[in-house]
Amino acid sequence: MTQDPLIVFTPSGRRGRFPNGTPILKAARSLGVDIDSVCGGRGLCGRCQVRLSAGDFPKHGIVSRDENLSRANPVEARYDEKRGIRARQRLSCQAQILGDLVIDVPPESQVHKQVVRKRAEVRAIEIDPAIRLHYIEVEEPDMHNPSGDLERVMTALEEQWGLARLECDLRVIQGLQKALRGGDWKITVVVHRGQVLTTAWPGFHDRAYGVAVDVGSTTIAAHLCNLASGEVVASAGVMNPQIRFGEDLMSRVSYVMMNPGGDKDLTAVVREAINALFKEVAAEAGVATDHILNATFVGNPIMHHLLLGIDPTELGGAPFALAANSGLTFWASEIDLVEINRNARVFVLPCIAGHVGADTAGVILSETPHLSDEIVLIVDVGTNAEIVLGNKDRLLACSSPTGPAFEGAQISCGQRAAPGAIERVRIDPETLEPRVKVIGCDLWSDEDGFDEATKTTGVTGICGSGIIEVLAEMYLAGILRKDGTIDGALAARSTRVRPDGRTFSYLLREGEPELCIQQNDVRAIQLGKAALYAGARLLMDRLGIETVDRVVLAGAFGSHIDTKHAMILGMIPDCPLDKVGSAGNAAGTGARIALLNQRARDDIAEIIKRVEKIETAVEARFQEHFVGAMGIPHTNDPFPQLAAAVPLPVPKADGGEAGSATGGRRRRRPRA
């Protein structure tokens, strides 16, 4: 008796014997080999391509020959002609076993392929979206054996895809007749999490997109992703139009408190902006909004509530109670999203606590501190800094009221990060003369051609990251004293330091507009950085640690500031400079992970359960740290007396001096 041919799949190594004539896809399925398919083996989608590995494989005890695989059949030929089969690959649903074979499944044909991210320290995203497309052939109605279109669709899904007991909304039933008849009883259905039938399209369809949205208080950013490849096909950002109701979060909550029902206005404008953004990314990528089937959202608690149409008033005062702290799944139409498939599903990541939002949940998904051996401090700076600290054993989170100074608000010459804004500053400690760089120009202001290059934008103000640099540089140059006062004695040495009422200011740039750093600007940043530092220290106290292994700065601000300057100012705790990194928009990345990987939605629910939530507002230690952290570089002593500073290195033009400006002093502080 001869044995059936042996098939070995790589890279999984799964193997089994199958009769001659068995399609490769069928063999793969029965062995649990991960091969993608939308059309269910009908040669329509091309997702299931594999490659024959010919040769002698003593390791597998097999000789795999070209002739052991059937020749391309007409279905494959047609697919190749219409959409193209990749070089030396075959449609595994069509190619049949004729003898022993080694079959390689390339990454792009795997269901759970991975999207590798740029930063080495973060994990690749495994593609496993909540949305799946399934092509089905549905039995036609028969008046002798009457049944509903819906029920015949459900039968086909169970028989052809093993999907049973799906739920289905009325809106889907309303559109089913046309889809079935338009597709001659062949349709492609969209299934959400293997549970809900959300859309039916006539015929074969394999375009599925999703959009990940970060709803920030200042900016709303959307990333349109291809749900099959995980690729970001378009991104766009827009100012949060709620700004007209209040620059910062608390002023928006105040608006709602002063104007009962006013939350409806805030909700309406943010939803409107999101619709515009969806339309924009879809247009940019040439994708029909109807093909956007899923959306995920992150945002701070107040943005989260306003997006969902929940009055945020409760978040404006103790006990800062969230309306919900679970991840929520619902229909896009429930939050008035229209520039998206009308039956699209939405997932909103969970908020963690009254001040620690779904954005932080996104940051955790992106930065995975819960999987880290090292103790990681993650800081997402905004009007509130959301802070996460810990590792795989313990995770803590809090929010710290840094105020809007880091975003350029409350700074006399502050502005948002835009062309013309100063983002880099160096001050000569001898002459006290500054040189600057502005957004949109690669030259320093003392280099030839700077004036020409900045002619159209001008030099209009200073953005958040620029403020950090100028203050750190002012401190390094001795202009700023340790208690944060501008040293008026220097006015005798330089016209840059000049009286300004009862205090002094530093002239950063002459001309129109004239840009000065005033004493109040320094105070605003001192308050912000002290709050940030105090929050981080509070969590460190809870964890019983004096130093962290790694610091991650998240958010737009975090990705632009120079970490060294931030540390000179004492914004973040001491850490080797090469262990301080920026994560970019980690919250948005978290939304993208939840979009591309459905299990991440369940994971984050579990993770945030074990996050220890610290409410800074009621922690006496927070106030102590805060007061102690006002100085530059700060002290942790409970009173605002400045400790003797370790001499700071004078930086060269472009960094390179690793090491800590403040570490020596802090290590001397006895444990509380």
Added chain:
Amino acid sequence: MTQDPLIVFTPSGRRGRFPNGTPILKAARSLGVDIDSVCGGRGLCGRCQVRLSAGDFPKHGIVSRDENLSRANPVEARYDEKRGIRARQRLSCQAQILGDLVIDVPPESQVHKQVVRKRAEVRAIEIDPAIRLHYIEVEEPDMHNPSGDLERVMTALEEQWGLARLECDLRVIQGLQKALRGGDWKITVVVHRGQVLTTAWPGFHDRAYGVAVDVGSTTIAAHLCNLASGEVVASAGVMNPQIRFGEDLMSRVSYVMMNPGGDKDLTAVVREAINALFKEVAAEAGVATDHILNATFVGNPIMHHLLLGIDPTELGGAPFALAANSGLTFWASEIDLVEINRNARVFVLPCIAGHVGADTAGVILSETPHLSDEIVLIVDVGTNAEIVLGNKDRLLACSSPTGPAFEGAQISCGQRAAPGAIERVRIDPETLEPRVKVIGCDLWSDEDGFDEATKTTGVTGICGSGIIEVLAEMYLAGILRKDGTIDGALAARSTRVRPDGRTFSYLLREGEPELCIQQNDVRAIQLGKAALYAGARLLMDRLGIETVDRVVLAGAFGSHIDTKHAMILGMIPDCPLDKVGSAGNAAGTGARIALLNQRARDDIAEIIKRVEKIETAVEARFQEHFVGAMGIPHTNDPFPQLAAAVPLPVPKADGGEAGSATGGRRRRRPRA
């Protein structure tokens, strides 16, 4: 060692021993004794009242004494003062065991109490609504241990009611904050089928209503029910405003076919009418529409589809494919219902086949042929007659195109059943003189005072049931020949019979308006009754039977016609007259059963699976029966020749002659 006291509950007979001080409700719960409660044992709802049965019960081996039950405590006293405790009853959540007791649970305190229906042949409705109210006390938010309002509500539901993993829509979350704070963290929640949290009210709340709706092509009827008692607190009906798009169903489908998108108009007006109806029944009963938490619907397939916003065009031609044939559950807002709690759930009973609708599913729930030993024929007459035949072993259903004649349309002097319409007719076979009764007047037209009594309404036309009577009486008086022609020879004997073009008519009433039965009127009824009879015969053929054990006439028409006259005309197959009954609006009753008993919703899904669906449009036998049934009394011979009639009894003024007018003849027909 002394034993704990023994408690015996009646009528269940459940018994057990419990320590002194155990509340009766707690003991009942642990024994699985069925006692209702909304407040969870807090003495707020009064649902759990029980009665001590004092005395010696040798059967139970127990002496039950008054002093073995604790005295009324302040909670009971307060409840008694505010809302009243029924005589000699106690709140079982407050009354405590102090010794051996026999405790009777009266029907009104049982969760699964029954609503007894008027007709002896139908089963009582067990109250087990899909909607339940649960009073809970929710933990207050704590910023040291932050959690969402929603999650604390869910925890309370699990801890206090054992309800786990409930789903919850965004709209409920949006309202949760206010409910919790308004009720000082005590709320009453509405739970649908133990699965979905639909509404939250501040404080204690025990008013839950539901509405059962029969969406007919002509009339829409709504019954508002108290979900705790099952009582119908208000009913109302309204003309279906779709009539302006077409009198009968097919003309409405034609409207949609001729006006693409026109189904939206039909859908909008029917939903609008339902909203008005809800408002009306709520006002009539003094119930806030916000307290209507559930609605159930029945209707024929076209009404079903239009209500749900599904294009009915497919139902207008073969293969008459339904969009869905499952019972559907969704939010009231999805079909634009507003005069109802905004989070109300809706259940629409399943359609059975393209011509056999959810109304028939309702009829089956009401009349329970699937539980019957006898073979029952159920006929729901409308523009289409929906016909069910069978018993507990087999059940068949079909629809027969009777046309609108039975509803008074296509009859020259026909009108809807309303005051002034003739509903009863007797014709003297000697003189051919008629006497009539009209709706709204108890007198016959030959009795003194008739003219006076009908002065305001007049005698304006003849309604469906009147048409059946007048034709049967014309036949009995010899005016109508067996082939349905009006015998012109009688014009010589009576001025009542008079030439009318090439045929003759019968003057039913002189005056203004003059009411005549024309030859064409007879033809319209002949067509209708032949279709009805043919449908029933077709099902009988399938079942291989010649006679049925029982006939049920359902629907408004069925409840008004005189069954004897219907049988004389040959509308329904032969059956002993005392086994022919009218069920009233059985479809509406079915909707009410589904409203009051959630398991009925699952039951009907199972029942309709085993219903054999017969499509009359493609059955050759249907045409044969139809042609054969045109005569009066009809024959079943496949050709329109009239068999020799058995002499018909001449009726007395008020019936009483049971027995069949047509049976003798039909029994002679050989089996096909």
